[in-house]
Amino acid sequence: MQKMITVAVDAMGGDNAPGEIIKGAVLAVQDKADIKVILVGKEDVIKKGLAEYNYDKKRIDVVHADDIITNCEAPVLAIRRKKTSSIVVALNLVKNGEADAFVSAGSTGAVLAGGQLIVGRIKGVERPPLTPVIPTINGITLLADCGANVDARATHLVQFARMGSIYMENVIGIKNPRVAIVNIGAEEEKGNALVKETFPLLKNCTDINFIGSIEARNIPYGEADVIVCEAFVGNVILKLYEGLGSALLKKIKEGLMSTTKSKIGALLSKSALKETLKDFDFSRYGGAPLLGLNGLVVKTHGSSKSNEIRNSILQCVTFTEQKINEKIEKNLNNNEA
Template identity: 40%
Template sequence: MASPMRIAIDCMGGDFGLRVSIPAAVTSLGQFSDIDLTLVGDRSAIESALAPAMRERFTIVDAPDVVSMSDKPSHALRHKTQSSMRVAIDLLHAKQVDALVSAGNTGALMAMGCYVLKTLPGISRPAICSAVPTATGYSYLLDLGANVDSSAEHLHQFALMGSALATALDGIENPRVALLNIGEEAIKGNEQVKLADTLLQANQQLNYIGFIEADQLFAASADVIVADGFVGNVALKACEGTANYISSIVDGSFRASWLSRIAGFFALPILTSIYQKLDPQQYNGASFLGLQGVVVKSHGSSNVKGFVHAIGQARMEVNSNMLDIIEQRLAALPK
């Protein structure tokens, strides 16, 4: 029988800390029979948050400090070496765990990850990648904010990593890779996007289909969509804001009068189905691709359901040998 997968949880990170991480950890043990969870954070607080009967089911590693959501990455890197985030990363580096999940400060998590774990050979900068819903399922979008300025070579590396992720997690033999641009024509876009287009066309490992525009993000036109971190983050946040705005309008419309409330009652099954498809919690769990270790970032404001999904994402990445597949793709590049 294979040994259980070991996943470290940064229990103190995020907007809600233990109020979300502990219930999510308990739920995950019931949902995934093949994992062991290491809870990292203030030991006394963690033990107090757990029912006595549950404590023996977890490994608890004490970490007295916390990286706040407002800490600058440089400050956290230098001064928060005993934080739950850093101790969890150190455990991953020492191979005492197989993956790490944190809802903490994104910049600090990236800085600590790069410093302790280092990047994979052939990767200059890691990228943040997450699934976004489409008409037929989901696509992977990266980078979502790790790099606000990316060269053409960085975009090329993001494409390789995103393609490897889609192959590893979803079994897609030749994932369709697209570059996010302001138009589909070859003359459109800034210089870095045009140069990246040339690099991607020349790479025979990739099933590169060219440019797509932002209005195609949810159209299932590609399996992997590549952008620099500034563009990717703005695109994702704009879409999330639009979805929330539409939801609020629909909700308000059905509450406007007694007649609309009756209509809303009959439309409830359809509305519930729509909301479930758009629920960001079911896509929670962004992968830090390019690090020498599986690191998954849960949204800082995630609820328990979303955090459980992030733990499941880490589990899938380890089970699929995602890091090995990325390394194989990189090793096959012409030197």
């Protein structure tokens, strides 16, 4: 029998909590046999929500937490003060081994701060990066770091590259993933001070497949599997990806609806267009793990609906089964000893 993976889920976090979070948890346990979910938050609200669904009652538990951390609060302070918030209670379940992973659509800052303060870093990890996968025209690529460590140092970026490689190879299944650093030109001498310092360090890593610089224009073309960058730059890439994608699709819809002829055209091409563009739908890919913690912490979009919550829960299974954290610890302590 396979080991059961237990995922604690923040029932109170995100724009669509608790309804879509509860629904996502139900979908996840219906989808996969080896998952247990612990919904953390206001017990009465969650139980009322769960009552609407048919599911295996043994596989969803509820743990009460009467407080909520909002997006407006200073993250570190909120984690220290709100001991009975859903985020803090759930992270303690991971810390104490009662859960293997934690998924939240709540405050990014609080999840990042709480992950480090409560769950703690793997021995040897200097900074844990937030690493979403983003769509490309022929697959997906991992972005490390997209927002956890602004003003990071070169040695941090090298660790992001190593952890990102392990994740892409073992969770996503890409053999010998190509690692590139975001730069403003393809040549080695290009870049800002941080990139110029990091480039030779990455070049010297024998345990990753470093292919050099990548310009932002080539990211959507899938020219690398792991994209390394400082968190401010990564956050700009992630958000511009989402914003420009949605703005362009809005424009296209306007175009298709602008004349009677084009409306008929839209009707005929709609399903084919939908099929091609579904690869660019961020909700397919679940949340972003915070790599390098003693346990798995996954942040999903604040706007997540049930589908993204389900996918975020499911991705915890492969991560845990593949023992990613053991591999990270072994890699970092072997290569930097």
